[in-house]
Amino acid sequence: MEIAEFGLERWFAEHEHEADIMLAESGIRSLDADRFDTDPGELGYVIPTNGDPDLRAEVADRYGRDADEVLFTCGAQEANFLAFLSLLDEGDHAVVVTPTYQALHSVPEALCDVTRVPLSPPDWELDPDAVADAIRPETEVVVVNNPNNPTGRYHPEATVRALYDIAADADAYLLCDEVYRQLAEDPLPPVASMGPRGISTSSVTKAHGLAGLRFGWAVLPEELVETAWNWKDYTTISPSTFGQHVARQALGEQESEILRENRDHAARNRERVAAFADDYGLDWHDPVGVNGFLTTPDGFDDARDFCTAVVETESVVLAPGDLFGYPDRFRIGFGLPADELDEGLDRVGRCIARHA
Template identity: 60%
Template sequence: MQIEPFRLERWLAEVEVDADVMLAESGVRPLSADRFDTDPGELGYVIPTAGDSTFRAEIGDHHGRSADETLFTCGTQEANFLALLALADTHVVVVTPTYGSFTGLAESLCDVTRVPLEEPDWKLDPDAVASALRPDTDLVVVVNPNNPTGRYHGEETMRAVYERCADNGTYLLCDEVYRLLSPDPIAPVSSFGRYGISTGGVSKSFGLAGLRFGWLCASRGVLAAAENWKDYTTIAPPKFGQHVAEQAFDRRAELLAENREHVADNRAAVEASLDAHGLAWSAPDCGVNALVEVPPGFAGGYSFCRSLVTEESVVLAPGEAFDRPEWFRIGFGLHREELEEGLSRIEAFLARHS
């Protein structure tokens, strides 16, 4: 099996360790461990290896599924990985721009058709997805709210995509890791019916990336295939991660309200800074990411981002990592003082290069 390098992760591995400000981070600023009970008892395997059955029932119910239709994973990344390994055999449709693991992994497994969001509003057209379907299409993949644009496709749109997939006998996988940052989240795709699959976790919306805890909610047949692959990956979810994630989910009303307010304030600061320099962006309506146009005078996202990190020690994500070289991705979920410092340095950089 051959797989392309994960461009975003290779870029971050190169530049983030020595940089002062990380504006390519795609989650909410991390919560302090002292807000939780951090003693899970003995550090053995989680038994059963799918995850604690009571907690799985709670997560499953939230997604229109049962405990037996819910699998705990090491982050949303593993949930997506297992879903693709379980289902991608002949042909996959991926809505782009998207998180790079979907295109990279899918293309290592089977034929892939990319369906771009409609610019400049980054809208998802269900008919465009339908046109990409083949009789042998195994899976359609959507990230909603979208990463990297931060646009949230409404429930009517997602149900229309689901209906076209179901009519074709095709599964719809939706990465919903940012979903709970919306004050009014739409129903999870897994609740739409047999062909709906939802993945998520506590890394992004909850600000708990270090727990490496996620989930996959789908029909029992899909779960069985995913569990078969999981026996060859991590076997069980992390016990520490499950212990703290359960507390966070129980306190989700409090924690998510806090995080939503934090993100809204930071979004306003980014918008004001970009407006002051006349830079267009994807106008995110959920999540902590946005695409921003590369200013004139630079060959593309890599050129701009490399110059910025060299001169100002600020990390952004080049658009080439999302097959959009004329853009770069900014993340605005970090601590406010870090965001303000980063924006100040970007403004100084732009002033020198205007």
């Protein structure tokens, strides 16, 4: 199996460590550990290694599924990876809605043939008919993330249900990466709640601000859980004991307060970026989540030229849009603390002004 270089991670590896401000981070600002009980007791493996049964049952209830249809993972990245390994083999086919987080197309492309269905700028609308046209007899899965990364587009429930029906009619699955879902003021029903052909992946990273826990999950049919769990024996074996311990608290009695704080924080920062975009004549689709996909300012060859200038002259990291297939745009993450966002936007503005 050969897999493409993960362009975004290599860009971060090149620039993130030395830069002053990370303005391309795709999650909400991290919570402090002192708001949780951080003593899980003995630091052994989680037993059973697919995750604590009681907590899996609590997560399953969110989706109207059974505990045995939930697998705890090392973040949503592993959840997606294991799901693809369980679903796809040589000779199969997948349909992936793009632009999206690279792992959602690169991993399937390493396993089988993939058809990409592009969203339509500037509103990034998803056309279910285009997905239906891409379906083949050998299609095993349709892949979407909602809200979308990098555009922030939140596809409406009717569209997502249409995708589910298209996949189910083809005896395929609809896999939805839903890591930003709970940052929406009124989250849509998760895909796994729509029927047995729905697969949801998520984590406590993006909406809860707990990236360091590396705690996520996949909700999928029990027979696929068994296959994914077998693959997990060869990756991380079990979820983190510490991560599961804190995640239980974040998903329990603290969740309402955490999500309220994080939604308010994202909304305030989104207004800051909207004002910045307006000041410099940049277009974007008003996003749900903490990512925006903006047009490149005048005076630069493309977004990579712009992002390189920003990091080299202002020590601020943005993400060039060619990493998502759109060289005329760049991704900005606005989930970081407000003072860092303001300083980062000021520095980016200085760079734009010098090239005007």
